[in-house]
Amino acid sequence: MKIAVIGTGYVGLVTGTCFADSGNKVTCVDIDQRKIDMLLRGEVPIFEPGLADLVRRNVQAKRLAFTTDLPSAIRGSDMIYLAVGTPQGSDGAADLSALWKVAEGIAPHLAPHTIVVVKSTVPVGTNAKLWSLLKSLTGREVDVASNPEFLKEGAAIEDFTKPDRVVVGVRRPEVSQRLHELYAPFLRTDRPFLSMSPESSELTKYVANALLATKISFINQMANICEKFDADINDVRRGIGHDTRIGFAFLFPGVGYGGSCFPKDVRAMISTFEQVGLDPRILEAVDWVNEQQKLVLQQKIEQHFNHQLRGLTVAVWGLAFKPKTDDIREAPALVLIDRLLELGATVQVHDPEAMENVAKNYQGRIHLAPQPLDALDGADALAICTEWAEFRNPDFQEMLARMKGNVIFDGRNLYDPQRVSQAGFVYHSIGRQTITPTTV
Secondary structure: OEEEEEOOOHHHHHHHHHHHHOOOEEEEEOOOHHHHHHHHOOOOOOOOOOHHHHHHHHHHOOOEEEEOOHHHHHOOOOEEEEOOOOOEOOOOOEOOHHHHHHHHHHHHHOOOOOEEEEOOOOOOOHHHHHHHHHHHHHOOOOEEEEOOOOOOOOOHHHHHHOOOOEEEEOOOHHHHHHHHHHHHHHOOOOOOEEEEOHHHHHHHHHHHHHHHHHHHHHHHHHHHHHHHOOOOHHHHHHHHHOOOOOOOOOOOOOOOOOOOOHHHHHHHHHHHHHHOOOOOHHHHHHHHHHHHHOOHHHHHHHHHOOOOOOOOEEEEEOOOOOOOOOOOOOOHHHHHHHHHHHOOOEEEEEOOOOHHHHHHHHOOOOEEOOOOHHHHOOOOEEEEOOOOHHHOOOOHHHHHHHOOOOEEEEOOOOOOHHHHHHOOOEEEOOOOOOEOHHHO
16 A cells, blocks of 8 residues: 655654555655654664664665655555644643644645544544544545554554554444555454444543553552551552452552653543543542652652752663653653752763753753763762663672762662662662661
8 A cells, every 4th residue: 555654753653664564655754854854864763672673674675755745745645644743732632733734734635545544642523523624625525534553662663563453443344444454464363453433443542541541550659558558569569460350561660650642641531521521530630649659759869868969969770751762751750850950969860762862951960871880970879760671680789889878769669679788778669668788
């Protein structure tokens, strides 16, 4: 098939590249000339394992192209995927202005057989509004489908090529059939292809993210009460996770979720509830708990140092909101860094991929360390915000030798408390009692 993908952000670039890799001819379009120039040089503007090699291979095979010329890209296309950003607006609702602008841009060039597919995360009812808008602009009915994405940053290629399920929202069975043909190479292990109404598909995306966010906020709040009673959240997690009705997924305590999806989508869902007069009590609690959880690590640090951080040096390991990405949107680490700087601390950071993005935010106000251990030089404390694999088995003796202090604040429960204390550290974690060297 000939496919145009509008938007070369995270979702658009992964979608277009994976479709090209399965034999389709794909043109990705963006209004950002700088980004297109990067892609034409074989440079990928985001970090996602495996994506750069996949882009270069398909460009070389002439199955994947990049342009800012919208009309030429969509002319004659069998499908046009809309993957533009839908950021959170000032009222918490999704900002769809980019989607409407693209709709106006494609309308004059739509062929009668072309299917428009909404890949962006959009509130329920958006598909119907887009269908009406394109009908008014073209004077005829245009097939508009919904195809929500379920990609995890850091595992997006695997998620796209080996999906748990593919969800499409359509008005005609013929459209469902054409989408099934497009996805057939990725469904060879009998993964389900779920065809439903556009409204159901739009809600499926939001409900999935809202439920996953709820699990994270739930286990974080349970971790906080474990600390009050000297219980261990890891023991509790195991105690409930073996119940097949509950399971283990997304039940790892930490310093809150971030990224481009969960915070935005939970708040957009809250807005949708309010628009129709329903009370989003659970979702509001999920969002509130998460914002409070982002403060937990800084509260532990302040209490440990008796609220006197001026002149101290704190090392921070992990800046991205999760491992295997350079995405710092809504990252808990940034909340911590802001507070440390406000209190007069010197901050030394390391992240395998996100330091360039963070450097733009802080303009020299933090020290960027090329290696994890370098961030520890002269530090009074270490705070861990992201569970990168390279942080999981460090040399504790070298850490202690490099640091001025001997305290670790582990926001991701990476270490066995007894092992850390035996190495000479005071160890604070999430949902577990504080361990000191004297309690070994």
